[in-house]
Amino acid sequence: MIFRISLFIVLCSFFACQKNEQPSPSAKNDSGSVVVKFDNRFGSTKLLLDGTEYQNAAGENLFISRFDYYISNIKLQRTDGSFYTVLQDSSYFLVREDQLASQRVTLRKVPLGEYKGISFTIGIDSLRSTMPLAQRTGVLDPGTTAADMYWTWNSGYIFVKMEGSSPAIAADPNTGKRNFWFHIGGFGGYNQRSINNLRQVNLNVSDGTLTVSKGQTRASSFHLIVNAAKMMEGVQKVSLAKNPVVMFNSFSSTLADNYAAGMFSLSHVENY
Amino acid sequence: MWKIISPAMNHLGCLMVLSFLFFACSREDGEKALFNSPGHFPPTSYDFSQNPLTPAGFALGKKLFYDPILSRDGTISCNSCHQQASAFAHAQHDLSHGVDDKLGRRNAPTLQNLAWRTSLGWDGGVPHLDLFPFDPITNPVEMDEKMPNVLAKLQVHSQYPTLFEKAFGSKTISTANLMKALSQFQLMLVSAGSRYDRYLKGQESALNVDEKSGLLLFQQKCAACHAGPLQTDHSFRHNGLHPLGKDPGRFSVTLDSLDYLRFKVPTLRNIAQSGPYMHDGRLKTLAEVIEHYRNGATMHKRVDPLLKGGIAISKTEKNQIIAFLRSLSDDGFLKNPRFLE
DSSP states (O other), rough: HHHHHHHHHHHHHHHHHHHHOOOOOSGGGEOOOEEEEEEEEEEHHHHHEEEEEEEEETTTTEEEEEEEEEEEEEEEEEETOOEEOOOGGGEEEEEEOOOGGGGGGEEEEESSSEEEEEEEEESHHHHHHHOGGGGGGGOOOOTTTTGGGEEEETTTEEEEEEEOTTTSOOTTTTTTTOEEEEEEEESSOOSSOOEEEEBBEEEEEESSEEETTTTTTEEEEEEEEEGGGGGGGGSOOOOTTTTTSSSTTTHHHHHHHHHTSSSSSEEEEOOO | OOOOSSSSSSGGHHHHHHHHHHHHHHHHHHEEEEEEETTTEEEEEEEEGGOOOOOOHHEEEEEETTOGSSSSSOOOOOHOOOOOOGGGBBOOSSBBBOGOOOBBBSSSOOOSSSGOOSSSSOOOOOOGGGGGGHHHHOTTTOOOOOOOOOOHHTTSSSSSSHHHHHSSSOOOOOHHHHHHHHHHHEEEEOOOOHHHHHHTTOGGGGGGHHHHHHHHHHHTTTTSSOTTTOOOOEEEOSSSSOOOOOOOOOOHOOOOGGGGTTTOOOOOOGGGGGSBBTTTOOOOOOHHHHHHHHGGSSOOTOGGGGGTTTTOOOHHHHHHHHHHTTTTOHHHHOGGGGGGO
């Protein structure tokens, strides 16, 4: 019985989704795919985990051991200024520096046309964050893929996670380690207002447009550069020595403002 | 019902409709028999439509609740710190030990009437019962396990895949179904059969003279926060205790300075069995608790306005209030064999 009901719900939601798709391509041929590539860097060089030493704007040397972030609610802007909104259920992505495949995101069923920009949310919107678990699968499943991107004690996703070490940080008296942890999240609170670190990014192609056309052998792609250094300098310089642990606290909004201000940039598009 | 159906193909549609209705009805009945909202309780907060209770789901949830497989080293189950005889709190423990004997920082609360809760945890950091088990399972001072490991262990277990199939129609164990099963057991933990309940339902003799006096005093002096038949308004308040450690309470969830050192107003059902008391279990007896609320002079300066200066309670009144609190004990719940392992 439960199966029947769920089948019914699945069918309903299937048809509901079909209806919601906008603008609905009447046939397969009226749409194509778009790839979004995330090229993680530190300053002008390719980001490498662990072995490579970088320097932040505060003049501190550091190593990065981890850099993961959520991208959601993607919209593509047409040349006439209107937007195509990617189907909500297919618009959540977890990009991880240590997983190459995650840095290449494919958007399917994009209507044919010319696009000049892309916008998205850094993090997971409040609506999705509060949905029943059955609607939070895949990269949003707190029991599997999202287990290390989720706060269990204060239910919600970690939007951006950067971890590493710096000789500038005072050694932990117990372990001798000089680690830092940036775990930035907070969608505004469930039943009482709390911090909101959701940030919106809008990027435009400086030169030309991205084309989705019939019979493309490969999907056209947006190439995004993600400069991890901006976490510590976008709006306000952040010292690792002074702030080695930034998790669910008010200072986390400074880091959110930083990553919203220029961490993501659009390098170029490739058309096929 | 089945006999009237002819095997002819043109009756197949009819059969499907009938069987649909049949199963729909039988499940409705099963649900009613499983979860009964007591007439004198407010409406439930839990959305049962997202997780309809079934005997198979309840049985699975109970097995999981008592199974230390949820912990990293197989030593700690939910039941380790939530025991039926104390309304699923941890008897005689101010704080509880988890894996590797690590000590928690808050008192294990009772698990009862959870369908009426608007948030979980002393700081209310978890808004939904289905989301709560993530916390004790992954907390390093409780079960210290990783969720993907839990799912993997259950998936290769000799019984669980079949039990999940019975409950949810699939042998593949999903996060959502694991949490739904645990909720199904916990939602059934309804305590509504105390002498106080019988009194509320009109049985005058259910409370003696002292207990009735205690009830009146409780209504005058305690029920502003411990409101209604569940003795809680679900709010977070500073009850005047001086902090012993670095626990900021509700502040850690809202980052609102007004919430600093605020904790949830707990239900008082089965309170005589569920000591020690307060968010850190620092008070051993109900007498100590009443004494704390009487003595405004020793209360922290950020205390809730309703408690400023203390509550005027005489020695006699104190005993009467305690007598009333003891009438909130529900033996039918504390000893219900249905909830036993």
